[in-house]
Amino acid sequence: MARSLVDLLFHHAAEHPDRTAYRFLLSGDSDGEVRTVSYARLADRTRAVAARLQERGLTGSRAMLLYPPGLEFISAYLGCLAAGVVAVPGVPPRGRTANHRALTRMKRLMADAGATVVLGDREVVTVLDTLAEHLPGPAGVTRITTEDIPDALAADWREPGIGPDTVAFLQYTSGSTAAPRGVMVTHGNLLDNERVITERLGHTPDVLAAHDNELFVSWLPVYHDMGLIGPVLNTVYTGGTSTLFSPLDFLQRPRRWLDAVSRHRPHTSGAPNFAYELALKHAPPAFPDGLDLSGWRVAFNGAEPVRAATLRRFADTFAPAGFRPEALTPCYGLAEATLMVTSGRAGTPPTLLRADDGGPHAGAADAAAVGTGRPGPGVTVVVADPDTLDELPDGEVGEIRVGGPSVARGYWRNALATRETFRAGVNGRDGRFLRTGDLGFLRDGELFVTGRLKDLIVVDGRNHYPQDLELTAEMAHPALRPGCTAAFAVDAGADGERAVLVAETSPETAGEAEKITDVVRGALGDAHGLTVHDVVLVRPGTIPKTSSGKIQRHACRTAYLDGSLSRTDAPTAG
Incomplete structure (x- = not known):
């Protein structure tokens, strides 16, 4: 039985070494230059990075990962997992006059995580060298350019003795209502949530085979949980092939997303609601011409409120390209639950609940509460009164609380916040629940998210x-x-x-x-x-x-x- 995602990577590398794990579109254009990595090559680079970290005596420490969009991040992240090093994905500084906000956040996360090493590509490490006196720590921080680690070092890798309760990485929350906090995600949390994602999105071996193993197309940032745990890590979990490109390339030309889906024909691709709106905004009348979206089975939509009007317009606009309305798959999750909590099912249209159908808050004429699907296997979702802690019946709005093995261990070095958020009780329910801070209601087992408790x-x-x-x-x-x-x-x-x-x-x-x-x-x-x-x-x-x-x-x-x-x-x- 796999103890970590690294075990699964090595298994896939042994079973189908030449299969492409990832391809990266260097310009974001489907007909442009492409860089690929096979499972065998990815496994070798993962071992080499891990061996270098072990050689430096870094097992058990925290490593900040600062990479521009590309494939180098993936082997660095997996290398940390293989070495028993806690990975801390971050946003890299750009240029000698790095963006002040990004630099401030990077320094704050490094200090909070107690990172003793930074992994990056040559460009990032060069920039960090010019900023060395500003980095936290009395003697600075060790900087490793992973591109320069020799392949031969892979032979020196040794099993680090990790288990399901070992912290794999710190996912810093995006801070929509508070200062970012480092969520401690264990190897067990990761494996369980990948199981949930695989089941809810229908990523079975038969489905992968029917799609020639083409699993995801994604431009989502890999330093964020949705882009990392979804497209990147579910690829390693299932042994599929995924196509990635830069978020900036998507924002500069949104049609690149749909062009990539059309060309590579993945089973799954998705984004927050705003991305669907951008695709619509930049869709001239003739845009569907030349696109083939008929193979797109799961178009997930999460990380922000899912708009019913967006779903309708997207389905109508791209129907001429073969897009199926039942591919639209709203979902709900958060970093504290590793990622996915609920999701619709492939082939099932999303549930749109108007106010006169029992939706408790929809007010605009075209508004509807959008169902985000049902909990994954092993995930418990309860809606509770935040004051009395009583579980609420179907249709009543309260705080969404989550239980199950995907719920992370807690916040890094923050016992008080961990106790308040991860150790909540619900009257009449055994065990502890994660307080999500999100409001919603259940109807026939499906979750409808209505907003933030503090908002x-x-x-x-x-x-x-x-x-x-x-x-x-x-x-x-x-x-x-x-x-x-x-x-x-x-x-x-x-x-x-x-x-x-x-x-x-x-x-x-x-x-x-x-x-x-x-x-x-x-x-x-x-x-x-x-x-x-x-x-x-x-x-x-x-x-x-x-x-x-x-x-x-x-x-x-x-x-x-x-x-x-x-x-x-x-x-x-x-």
């Missing part, structure tokens, strides 16, 4: 979910950019809490700002019976988001209160 807006005694207000606003006027709206509450003194909505629009709309805000106010009043305290239109790129694309409402609220928002109607400095 709830209470005005005049009525609860309003920011996702609903944001969706209504975006549907009210085409000038509002999809997925770029933030609703939050502010203290209005004697009047109590009041709602504020901040929305990104193009600077070209500055002359129409008053008209746009009037339309938005009217739509929110009609749909939700809510008088909005303020509607602020800001320039594109103003609203802060996490690395996974989630709106950071608290950060936006702070910027609103301190007057630092870049308003669309503000005069341009000249």
Whole structure:
């Protein structure tokens, strides 16, 4: 029985050494230059990296992984697992004048993790050399260029004696409502969640064979749990082949995603909701021509609110290319549960629950609560009252709590937060549960996610979910950019809490700002019976988001209160 993903990698390398594990599209273009790695080659590079780490006496330590998009990250990550080193994926600095925010975050994560070594490619290590005096630690941090590790070193690798309870890596949360925390994911957690992903998405040996082992196409960042544990690690778990390319290449030209799906015909590919919106936005009338999406069986959608309107439009737009509506697969997960908690099933259309069908909060005319599927095998999902800890019946909104072997050990060096988040109880239920901080309800065993517990807006005694207000606003006027709206509450003194909505629009709309805000106010009043305290239109790129694309409402609220928002109607400095 496999003790880790590394055992499975070595098994696949022995069974089908020449099979391609990953291909990477260097430019993001399907007809451009491609770099590939076979299972045999990946296993050799994994052993070589692990041997170098063992040679340096680093077993049991933490290693920060800083790589640009490409294949080198994968052998470095697996090399850490094979050496018994705790991997800490991070965002690499770029250039001698590295982005201040990225550099600050990198230093903060290194210090929090107590990283004693950094693994990177030549470019990243060169940049780090120029920043050495700014890195945490009294004597700096060891820097290893994994490209320069000789293949021959693979012969020196030794089993590190890891077990299911050994911490495999630290997944730092994206921090949508709080400072990032390092989630301790064990080898057992990883194997269990890969089992869940495989079962829920239907990645059986027969399915892989029917797709010529083509499993994923993904541009998702590998330093984030969705991109790492989904496309990258499920490939190693199943022994399939996956096609990867850079997130930047997708953002620069969104059709590259669908071109890659069309060319390589994977079983599974997906992204957060905003990516589907981008694909739609950049889809001219003739775009479906030349695409063949008929082989796409699972189009997963998660990491942020799944919009019913997005699902409908995507299915309708790409139906001429053979896309099937039943491929749309909403899912729900979080780093604290390793990744996947619930998912729809391949071949089953998503459940869209309108307010008049029993949805407890949908208010806009076209809004619907989107089902995120059922829990994976061995995963328990309970909706509880966050105050009384009572389990709630079907249809009632409460806090989503999760139990099972995929739930991570806790937060790194944070016993208090671990106890509060990972050791929660539910009345009438045995065992401890993970407090997700997310709100939702169950209906016939399916989970519907409605928002964040801390983001709830209470005005005049009525609860309003920011996702609903944001969706209504975006549907009210085409000038509002999809997925770029933030609703939050502010203290209005004697009047109590009041709602504020901040929305990104193009600077070209500055002359129409008053008209746009009037339309938005009217739509929110009609749909939700809510008088909005303020509607602020800001320039594109103003609203802060996490690395996974989630709106950071608290950060936006702070910027609103301190007057630092870049308003669309503000005069341009000249």
